Amino acid sequence: MTGRTIVLASEVPFPPSVEDFYLPSIVPWGGHDYWFTKITLLLWITVAMLIIFFLVAYRKPKLVPTKRQWLAESIYGFVRNNIAVDMIGKEGVRFAPYLTTLFCFIFVMNLWGIVPMAQISPNSHIAFPIILALISWVMFIYLGFKKHGIGYIKFALVPPAPWFILPILVPIEFFSNFIVRPFSLAIRLFANMFAGHMLLLVFTLGGFAMINANALLTPISILSWLMTIALTFLDFAVIALQAYVFTVLTASYIQGSLAESH
């Protein structure tokens, strides 16, 4: 990583492109056709971190919680009360474990975007948001059919309206309920992480590009790097917000499937 940075400093590939998201293989025995990249590594670390953290935190639960237990309980309590129960109602409690897992997973995956040395979020590859969105999509459709039976199709597609407007309304319902939802979930998360990484790249590499082009531009390069630091903080806000929004929307779709008729 350090070696690469030094290379970058001498001959900066500016502007950054989509190619910068396709990282080289990092298996220790070399070779470029291995699939094990930094993205893969970060994914595995994320999963391992979450499993170990929650297992350790809840191993010997105490009435007066330790610091670790307090943190785990706060996260779970936040998702349970402020997302699951707030959005879905009483029934939401049984979805709280999944929603907590989802929230923590997205948050940590996003967080890699600003962690030094990692500096890229796996969620900036659209495959990860697509899988997460597909899980939400399958889940709310499954829950809808489980709750309403085959009547879910009518429940989801046919609004209460006079029969002669229905031919206009049903395609819109289908489009916005079953096509836009998974797309917007996946693309919202992916685009935010992609843009965040791109912004940081532009300001960092742009600083190098300017300082290489002309020594007189040094103050502007420094300004550019200061902007990088400011943008990192902005990125943190985006990271937390996107994890929250994804979880809230998933809960909202579940609520929509479980609702009684309108």
Add this chain to the structure above:
Amino acid sequence: MAGQQPPSEPRKDDAYEPVNSGSGYVAISYLIGGMVVWGGIGWLVDQWLGTKGIAMGIGAVVGGAAGVYLIARRLGA
């Protein structure tokens, strides 16, 4: 020290039915969805008849109106 109670922390199990906080997103998706779906169908009609965007324009307007109607129906009551 009588009457000292443990801090009550409501667990919200008996909370009221939630206000539907997702309704903002629903409204936007209906509006855009209406215009995109019927504008798209209009575009297909344009291709079929060889007209230049007339059907698409009509479709987008009708779709937008239908989207507003859907929002009123689904979220207004």
